[in-house]
Amino acid sequence: MTSKRALITGITGQDGQHLSELLNEKGYEVFGLIRGQRNARREAFVAEFPFVHLVEADLTDPSSLLGALKTSDADEVYNLGAISHVGYSFRNPQLTADITAKGVLNLLEAIRQTGRAEEVRFYQASTSEMFGGLDYNRPGKGYNEMSLFHPRSPYGVAKLYAHWIAKNYRESYGMFVACGILFNHEGERRGVEFVTRKITDAVARIHHGLQDHIELGDLWPKRDWGYAGDYVRGMWQMLQHDEADDFVLATGETHSIEEFLTLAFEEIGVDDWRPYVQQNPEFMRPAEVDILLGDPTKAETDLGWKRDVDFPGLVSRMVQHDLKVTDPNR
Ligand code: GDP
Numbered sequence: 348m349t350s351k352r353a354l355i356t357g358i359t360g361q362d363g364q365h366l367s368e369l370l371n372e373k374g375y376e377v378f379g380l381i382r383g384q385r386n387a388r389r390e391a392f393v394a395e396f397p398f399v400h401l402v403e404a405d406l407t408d409p410s411s412l413l414g415a416l417k418t419s420d421a422d423e424v425y426n427l428g429a430i431s432h433v434g435y436s437f438r439n440p441q442l443t444a445d446i447t448a449k450g451v452l453n454l455l456e457a458i459r460q461t462g463r464a465e466e467v468r469f470y471q472a473s474t475s476e477m478f479g480g481l482d483y484n485r486p487g488k489g490y491n492e493m494s495l496f497h498p499r500s501p502y503g504v505a506k507l508y509a510h511w512i513a514k515n516y517r518e519s520y521g522m523f524v525a526c527g528i529l530f531n532h533e534g535e536r537r538g539v540e541f542v543t544r545k546i547t548d549a550v551a552r553i554h555h556g557l558q559d560h561i562e563l564g565d566l567w568p569k570r571d572w573g574y575a576g577d578y579v580r581g582m583w584q585m586l587q588h589d590e591a592d593d594f595v596l597a598t599g600e601t602h603s604i605e606e607f608l609t610l611a612f613e614e615i616g617v618d619d620w621r622p623y624v625q626q627n628p629e630f631m632r633p634a635e636v637d638i639l640l641g642d643p644t645k646a647e648t649d650l651g652w653k654r655d656v657d658f659p660g661l662v663s664r665m666v667q668h669d670l671k672v673t674d675p676n677r
Contacts, residue, residue: 350375352420353419353423353425354424355378356379356406357380357429358380358427360431361532361538362579365536365579366427367399373583378401378415378418378419378421380402380412380428381402383403402415406428406453407446409453409456412454412457417461424454426454426471429446430505431502433476433500433502433636437633440501443501448505450509451471451512455469455522455524467522468525469522469524471510471524471527472527472582473510473527474503474506474529475529475571475595476503477503477528478498479499479636480568480638488640489597489640490528490639490642492595492645500632500636523591524591525585525586525591525592525593527581527585528594529578530570530596530597531543531570532573532578533661533665534574534661535668537665545561547662547666550669551669551670551673555670557673559623562630563627564626565631565632566605569602569640571601571640574655588650592649594646594652598643598657599640610663611662611666614662
């Protein structure tokens, strides 16, 4: 049997890396979109993932997408490419709309133009940011696939367009389009612009005497944080399912940033994190998502998906990794 072929956008990001690894283990031939000129991540990515074929294209350039689809001749397309940071999206709302929202439309249209729309399976990276934290329709139970949307950032709004246009192509053209509504997922490959990695990186540096404090925004928001490695498995399972559908991936637990700080500092033997943390308004958002809690029952029941890493396990894993990579004596 010839091996399956997958094309991943956003391949140099956290999820792109985890998914490349998973698909390679499963015997896929993996292709990844990369923006051509001066992509700072390219060299490091090639060194770590030599098995990935990189194809130059841009989500804002439809003809380049058609070229990438023809080169890869992919059976499965995973659209993970996006401006993916909520804070950044407030500062660059138009760029966010061009890439995160319209990029999906460009990619779906390019798939139609290949003439293989009915053969290709498409994964759209939808997000819990589409819900916006206003838990008015299922108080306390967590969001599921039926919950109302109320995005609270340019990122969330762009992702909601992407979600609906993806569903529209499923309904209009009979395409196999699965939308994974993923709650926050973190790990050792998370960028330091996200609060979890910012904290674990700082905790490790504080332990090694390389810095003496960390500056953060609001500490009360709560998130449903899982491990990225578990979540990319769910993406793959969605494309193997007999029906294209929407699925929430989440842990079903929610924790505040204060709780994350407590566990992260405990990992280096510090009981009270307060002396090490300063608040800086620069890291606060114009509109905040107070609490996110997801209900993954459908994915667990229909796909047999299950997360392996729990909240304390996630924090410990990230701090231990950062203690190693920041160790001045290594
Ligand atoms: P998000 O849930 O996709 O926005 O993921 P983030 O990791 O960027 O943010 C999670 C929560 O942490 C949000 O409520 C932020 O407002 C809050 N937060 C507090 N301080 C910081 C900070 O210094 N950086 C980031 N990125 N978020 C922070």
